[in-house]
Amino acid sequence: xxxxxxxxxxxxxxxxxxxxxxxxxxxxxxxxxxxxxxxxxxxxxxxxxxxxxxxxxxxxxxxxxxxxxxxxxxxxxxxxxxxxxxxxxxxxxxxxxxxxxxxxxxxxxxxxxxxxxxxxxxxxxxxxxxxxxxxxxxxxxxxxxxxxxxxxxxxxxxxxxxxxxxxxxxxxxxxxxxxxxxxxxxxxxxxxxxxxxxxxxxxxxxxxxxxxxxxxxxxxxxxxxxxxxxxxxxxxxxxxxxxxxxxxxxxxxxxxxxxxxxxxxxxxxxxxxxxxxxxxxxxxxxxxxxxxxxxxxxxxxxxxxxxxxxxxxxxxxxxxxxxxxxxxxxxxxxxxxxxxxxxxxxxxxxxxxxxxxxxxxxxxx
Numbered sequence: 001x002x003x004x005x006x007x008x009x010x011x012x013x014x015x016x017x018x019x020x021x022x023x024x025x026x027x028x029x030x031x032x033x034x035x036x037x038x039x040x041x042x043x044x045x046x047x048x049x050x051x052x053x054x055x056x057x058x059x060x061x062x063x064x065x066x067x068x069x070x071x072x073x074x075x076x077x078x079x080x081x082x083x084x085x086x087x088x089x090x091x092x093x094x095x096x097x098x099x100x101x102x103x104x105x106x107x108x109x110x111x112x113x114x115x116x117x118x119x120x121x122x123x124x125x126x127x128x129x130x131x132x133x134x135x136x137x138x139x140x141x142x143x144x145x146x147x148x149x150x151x152x153x154x155x156x157x158x159x160x161x162x163x164x165x166x167x168x169x170x171x172x173x174x175x176x177x178x179x180x181x182x183x184x185x186x187x188x189x190x191x192x193x194x195x196x197x198x199x200x201x202x203x204x205x206x207x208x209x210x211x212x213x214x215x216x217x218x219x220x221x222x223x224x225x226x227x228x229x230x231x232x233x234x235x236x237x238x239x240x241x242x243x244x245x246x247x248x249x250x251x252x253x254x255x256x257x258x259x260x261x262x263x264x265x266x267x268x269x270x271x272x273x274x275x276x277x278x279x280x281x282x283x284x285x286x287x288x289x290x291x292x293x294x295x296x297x298x299x300x301x302x303x304x305x306x307x308x309x310x311x312x313x314x315x316x317x318x319x320x321x322x323x324x325x326x327x328x329x330x331x332x333x334x335x336x337x338x339x340x341x342x343x344x345x346x347x348x349x350x351x352x353x354x355x356x357x358x359x360x361x362x363x364x365x
Contacts, residue, residue, distance in 0.1 A: 074110035166211030171283035183326035
């Protein structure tokens with residue numbers, strides 16, 4: 001377990017404790033220049049002391065206890081973290097495993113904490129209790145620490161927010177818009193391809209590449225593994241497939257090589273459409289895992305409110321209805337393509353012209 005006396009990981013004095021296999025408890029005071037593994041602090045501003053007699057390592061609610069001189073302020077911003085994997089040594093400078101979860105809280109130590117119906121030896125309930133009643137210590141109120149406590153976003157968390165905004169706009173707005181324009185306008189105006197190309201390349205590509213880079217940067221700043229959960233693995237996969245989809249679209253448009261014609265259209269044309277639908281569908285899944293699972297896991301700030309989930313559901317249903325309603329234009333599209341092929345075949349048939357009394361096929365340009 002770790003507690004840092006500050007609002008962000010960078011340059012915050014930390015007290016880190018872990019139990020050892022021989023029954024002892026190690027206390028290590030550390031500091032980190034950014035969201036990386038903290039190292040020993042040679043001169044911490046306040047010296048912490050382990051309290052083995054108050055600690056308990058048995059049962060389902062283990063406790064690691066330390067004391068530290070009070071700060072000058074009665075309102076303390078604290079960051080916390082914990083892991084279920086011990087370091088490989090009882091040395092104070094042992095290599096730490098990545099934390100399982102972390103987050104910020106605010107502690108008001110100006111009041112007396114009384115047990116009441118709570119257990120004052122339980123670190124979770126103790127942190128959640130805020131005494132009131134003018135210092136008499138006779139009453140308490142309980143609140144759950146969360147992002148609503150007003151703790152500012154840490155630097156790497158700001159990168160996560162920017163990453164989420166850019167990729168939501170890119171994958172859940174611009175890509176569906178490009179697909180819907182292609183689905184509807186192609187049967188009415190040749191300008192559909194230009195609009196489709198501008199949206200997918202000029203608008204969406206810079207946002208998606210930047211958003212992906214911000215996500216990678218946030219992981220580096222937090223000092224956590226890159227591919228240790230579903231959201232991160234799917235994120236890389238979707239990004240790679242999206243780049244492949246752009247390359248396939250360019251190949252289809254510029255090279256026009258017929259492969260396995262189906263209803264007069266090349267196989268890669270159908271594959272391009274199906275792959276686009278898959279990318280958009282996978283992106284909806286990815287965004288949902290981002291705000292429901294990855295955000296609380298990466299920041300410890302709790303899940304995003306239910307409003308985000310409602311917006312996600314409404315937007316998903318709207319995109320599905322609008323896109324698949326466009327399938328009603330498929331017969332019109334197929335007829336137009338068939339007429340276009342018929343005209344092309346007719347114009348390519350050799351005609352007969354008389355040249356110096358001889359018949360020969362006329363040249364077609």
